[in-house]
Amino acid sequence: xxxxxxxxxxLPPEVNRxxxxxNLPYNISAEEMYDLxxxxxxxxxxxxxxxxxxxxxxxxxxxDIFDAKNACDHLSGFNVCNRYLIVLYYQHNKxxLPPEVNRxxxxxNLPYNISAEEMYDLxxxxxxxxxxxxxxxxxxxxxxxxxxxDIFDAKNACDHLSGFNVCNRYLIVLYYQHNKxxxxxxxxxxxxxxxx
Numbered sequence: 001x002x003x004x005x006x007x008x009x010x011l012p013p014e015v016n017r018x019x020x021x022x023n024l025p026y027n028i029s030a031e032e033m034y035d036l037x038x039x040x041x042x043x044x045x046x047x048x049x050x051x052x053x054x055x056x057x058x059x060x061x062x063x064d065i066f067d068a069k070n071a072c073d074h075l076s077g078f079n080v081c082n083r084y085l086i087v088l089y090y091q092h093n094k095x096x097l098p099p100e101v102n103r104x105x106x107x108x109n110l111p112y113n114i115s116a117e118e119m120y121d122l123x124x125x126x127x128x129x130x131x132x133x134x135x136x137x138x139x140x141x142x143x144x145x146x147x148x149x150d151i152f153d154a155k156n157a158c159d160h161l162s163g164f165n166v167c168n169r170y171l172i173v174l175y176y177q178h179n180k181x182x183x184x185x186x187x188x189x190x191x192x193x194x195x196x
Contacts, residue, residue: 009066017044017068018090019060024048025081026055033058040074041067047156059090103130103154104176105146110134111167112141119144126160127153145176 019037033046042063049057062068068089076087105123119132128149135143148154154175162173 011065011069014089014091015065015069015072016089017062017065019062019068019072020088020090021058021060021075022056022086022088023083024056024058024085025083028058028080033060036078036080037071037075040071051159100175100177101151101155101158102175102178103148103151105148105154105158106174106176107144107146107161108142108172108174109169110142110144110171111169114144114166119146122161122164122166123157126157 021033028048030046030048033048034043037043037046037060040062044061044063045059046061047059049055060068060071062071072087072089075085078085078087114134116132116134119134120129123129123132123146126148129146130149131145131147133145133147135141146154146157148157158173158175161171164171164173
């Protein structure tokens, strides 16, 4: 019965499942974030800012939009370590990304024997993947192209997996730049990668 009433409630258009949290203590851990925000419902993902530009911020993704609304209503202005939280609904269209950011990642320094399953396990944690192509020629071995469905998932993967250690090899993850490869070279390059 409560579920039926919930779906009948009309929410404002800015309400969504992703919360942008600002004014966090710089040393807050993901576990502390789960403890604080998990009281309001099931959480899909929490990403705590770890660069100089994003320190003190986090993104909290709820499974249910009503849980996100409840958390936003209750935690806006909440005191954490003498800092008052600012909790807003995350708006994709209001975030400006650098021009080089896109959905296709070029991954270098991969182990030559990495499997398709390992690639999907590693990169799939950050969002839905449309396609992965692993280098299959002597020139492209140890590299891959990873195509995400969403540009923000690609950015998250790039931010988190650059420098990640896989079999004692540190990954180099870059945004694939179409304009740096001529169209004839692009199609030749794509044929040097196996779709997995």
